[in-house]
Amino acid sequence: xxxxxxxxxxxxxxxxxxxxxxxxxxxxxxxxxxxxxxxxxxxxxxxxxxxxxxxxxxxxxxxxxxxxxxxxxxxxxxxxxxxxxxxxxxxxxxxxxxxxxxxxxxxxxxxxxxxxxxxxxxxxxxxxxxxxxxxxxxxxxxxxxxxxxxxxxxxxxxxxxxxxxxxxxxxxxxxxxxxxxxxxxxxxxxxxxxxxxxxxxxxxxxxxxxxxxxxxxxxxxxxxxxxxxxxxxxxxxxxxxxxxxxxxxxxxxxxxxxxxxxxxxxxxxxxxxxxxxxxxxxxxxxxxxxxxxxxxxxxxxxxxxxx
Amino acid sequence: xxxxxxxxxxxxxxxxxxxxxxxxxxxxxxxxxxxxxxxxxxxxxxxxxxxxxxxxxxxxxxxxxxxxxxxxxxxxxxxxxxxxxxxxxxxxxxxxxxxxxxxxxxxxxxxxxxxxxxxxxxxxxxxxxxxxxxxxxxxxxxxxxxxxxxxxxxxxxxxxxxxxxxxxxxxxxxxxxxxxxxxxxxxxxxxxxxxxxxxxxxxxxxxxxxxxxxxxxxxxxxxxxxxxxxxxxxxxxxxxxxxxxxxxxxxxxxxxxxxxxxxxxxxxxxxxxxxxxxxxxxxxxxxxxxxxxxxxxxxxxxxxxxxxxxxxxxxxxxxxxxxxxxxxxxxxxxxxxxxxxxxxxxxxxxxxxxxxxxxxxxxxxxxxx
Numbered sequence: 001x002x003x004x005x006x007x008x009x010x011x012x013x014x015x016x017x018x019x020x021x022x023x024x025x026x027x028x029x030x031x032x033x034x035x036x037x038x039x040x041x042x043x044x045x046x047x048x049x050x051x052x053x054x055x056x057x058x059x060x061x062x063x064x065x066x067x068x069x070x071x072x073x074x075x076x077x078x079x080x081x082x083x084x085x086x087x088x089x090x091x092x093x094x095x096x097x098x099x100x101x102x103x104x105x106x107x108x109x110x111x112x113x114x115x116x117x118x119x120x121x122x123x124x125x126x127x128x129x130x131x132x133x134x135x136x137x138x139x140x141x142x143x144x145x146x147x148x149x150x151x152x153x154x155x156x157x158x159x160x161x162x163x164x165x166x167x168x169x170x171x172x173x174x175x176x177x178x179x180x181x182x183x184x185x186x187x188x189x190x191x192x193x194x195x196x197x198x199x200x201x202x203x204x205x206x207x208x209x210x211x212x213x214x215x216x217x218x219x220x221x222x223x224x225x226x227x228x229x230x231x232x233x234x235x236x237x238x239x240x241x242x243x244x245x246x247x248x249x250x251x252x253x254x255x256x257x258x259x260x261x262x263x264x265x266x267x268x269x270x271x272x273x274x275x276x277x278x279x280x281x282x283x284x285x286x287x288x289x290x291x292x293x294x295x296x297x298x299x300x301x302x303x304x305x306x307x
Numbered sequence: 308x309x310x311x312x313x314x315x316x317x318x319x320x321x322x323x324x325x326x327x328x329x330x331x332x333x334x335x336x337x338x339x340x341x342x343x344x345x346x347x348x349x350x351x352x353x354x355x356x357x358x359x360x361x362x363x364x365x366x367x368x369x370x371x372x373x374x375x376x377x378x379x380x381x382x383x384x385x386x387x388x389x390x391x392x393x394x395x396x397x398x399x400x401x402x403x404x405x406x407x408x409x410x411x412x413x414x415x416x417x418x419x420x421x422x423x424x425x426x427x428x429x430x431x432x433x434x435x436x437x438x439x440x441x442x443x444x445x446x447x448x449x450x451x452x453x454x455x456x457x458x459x460x461x462x463x464x465x466x467x468x469x470x471x472x473x474x475x476x477x478x479x480x481x482x483x484x485x486x487x488x489x490x491x492x493x494x495x496x497x498x499x500x501x502x503x504x505x506x507x508x509x510x511x512x513x514x515x516x517x518x519x520x521x522x523x524x525x526x527x528x529x530x531x532x533x534x535x536x537x538x539x540x541x542x543x544x545x546x547x548x549x550x551x552x553x554x555x556x557x558x559x560x561x562x563x564x565x566x567x568x569x570x571x572x573x574x575x576x577x578x579x580x581x582x583x584x585x586x587x588x589x590x591x592x593x594x595x596x597x598x599x600x601x602x603x604x605x606x607x608x609x610x611x612x613x614x615x616x617x618x619x620x621x622x623x624x625x626x627x628x629x630x631x632x633x634x635x636x637x638x639x640x641x642x643x644x645x646x647x648x649x650x651x652x653x654x655x656x657x658x659x660x661x662x663x664x665x666x667x668x669x670x671x672x673x674x675x676x
Binding site: 038042078082086087088089091092093095096097099100101102103104106107110217221222225228229232266268269271272275276278279282283286287289292 | 387392394444448449450451453454455457458459461462465466468469472473588591592595628630631632633634635636637638640641644645647648651652
């Protein structure tokens with residue numbers, strides 16, 4: 001096994017993991033506030049197409065990322081309005097958001113198929129990038145990879161140690177108690193849902209601007225659903241999300257590096273691995289009902305109506 | 308000032324009206340969209356929704372596309388009511404198609420009458436087997452059946468891709484990823500010459516009748532209804548949730564598998580890299596728009612099918628993008644969910660109540676007003 005292959009494999013894991021980290025972190029915050037948004041796939045796709053569209057026409061990746069974030073928030077706003085104000089069923093509305101996002105992104109991207117943009121540049125850190133072994137492994141990523149790690153740290157610290165984190169967790173565990181104390185449950189949930197949408201949009205844009213800098217219909221290929229599973233797998237804790245995302249990132253890129261490792265398996269079966277792995281980790285985590293009971297936000301999936 | 312107030316009991320009128328309201332809202336949005344795309348809204352409306360069904364052939368296409376939607380959607384509703392969400396119907400459809408395709412290709416030199424029924428059985432078993440996985444994982448390991456069945460959709464797609472690129476590829480097919488064409492005995496009989504709609508449609512009508520009977524007149528269907536509407540009462544009565552999960556998944560899996568057979572033994576006539584046009588997911592919308600009732604599902608399937616063929620017609624005649632179909636489908640479900648609000652809530656004019664004591668004191672001149 002060629003050490004260069006191993007380094008390339010490990011390095012590409014980070015790129016593959018980053019969209020999962022972004023989308024899953026957003027969904028983590030949303031679910032900790034008690035809202036289950038099944039529309040991640042739709043939000044990621046819309047973020048991907050909008051980011052690509054804006055970058056293609058303006059030439060600026062930053063503008064594209066910003067546009068993607070806003071697009072994700074727009075989708076999340078629709079979801080939030082239906083679920084938080086109109087009290088619709090969260091599962092059905094999330095599914096509707098995914099289907100709508102699939103259709104909307106295909107519609108918006110119809111003229112973009114076949115075009116490419118210059119991908120997000122890989123950073124070249126002054127001394128670190130040139131270290132013998134660790135350099136290409138850890139220090140040659142693009143800005144978003146490092147950004148996603150920072151995001152994870154930020155979410156972790158804020159959720160656990162800050163007042164806003166406490167408030168969000170309170171709303172997720174017992175919205176009626178929070179409401180009785182005087183917290184604005186609906187406003188907080190809107191904020192969490194919009195954050196989730198922004199992160200999903202960014203994650204999707206990373207796909208179309210960095211990982212594979214082009215637009216293809218349905219290019220997320222189920223990553224939104226994997227992000228959902230990741231949140232469960234991580235028992236709603238940020239560090240678990242990071243671990244899971246990198247695990248899945250690795251499994252996902254195996255299909256490209258499998259030949260280098262001498263695996264004589266048809267490529268379709270390697271492509272199946274992330275989905276099968278998702279099922280396996282879900283079973284591992286959900287087997288013991290206690291695990292879920294102890295960690296799941298109590299009001300997850302239930303609508304709140306102030307009475 | 309008016310605000311949203313809970314109704315004392317759900318409004319029956321709104322239960323029937325909200326799908327219609329949602330459909331109208333979707334049509335209105337569609338007209339706006341057509342205008343935005345530079346089309347004459349009325350003309351585009353005609354081309355999209357009316358012209359496709361103005362010929363006998365068009366009606367045949369409508370029924371053809373509605374068939375897999377009916378088959379997949381009719382039992383989904385039952386499951387949703389009982390909080391069992393089979394989101395992976397498309398995967399079960401694909402596996403059913405693969406199973407039937409394998410049977411057809413294995414017996415490709417036998418022109419016998421038992422080939423088609425065997426394919427239908429194989430398709431049903433294939434769908435059931437694929438649906439058994441999420442059912443098992445939910446009942447044994449408490450795993451979310453939504454995520455498991457969804458993941459399996461992608462696995463099924465990839466497996467079909469593997470088969471048509473490799474083991475089942477037609478050796479005389481110029482390297483195209485498709486299987487050999489099925490022989491005549493392996494293709495469903497057409498209902499009318501010149502139309503593409505086949506016997507699978509009649510089967511779907513039977514299924515609608517059967518599903519209605521199941522919901523209304525069997526104990527199993529009753530159990531599922533109660534489990535959804537009043538889970539605590541169901542538990543107290545001893546209705547087993549695992550049994551509901553298994554029944555819902557087995558039946559919807561079998562039907563989705565049969566829908567798959569309907570596709571490959573029908574308009575496709577062979578195994579191709581994709582055998583479904585997202586029917587399993589459209590069936591979810593159909594189930595909700597049809598109010599989770601078999602007859603409603605039938606009507607909603609016809610509407611959804613119209614969206615599919617309207618999209619194709621509009622693409623040819625008006626150069627409108629075919630992606631509009633997906634957009635309409637999503638909008639329809641959104642509007643339905645929003646319109647459903649009015650089943651449980653209504654707008655009511657609110658008059659601020661004045662506290663009785665203050666009113667008395669004020670009128671007696673003791674409080675400044």
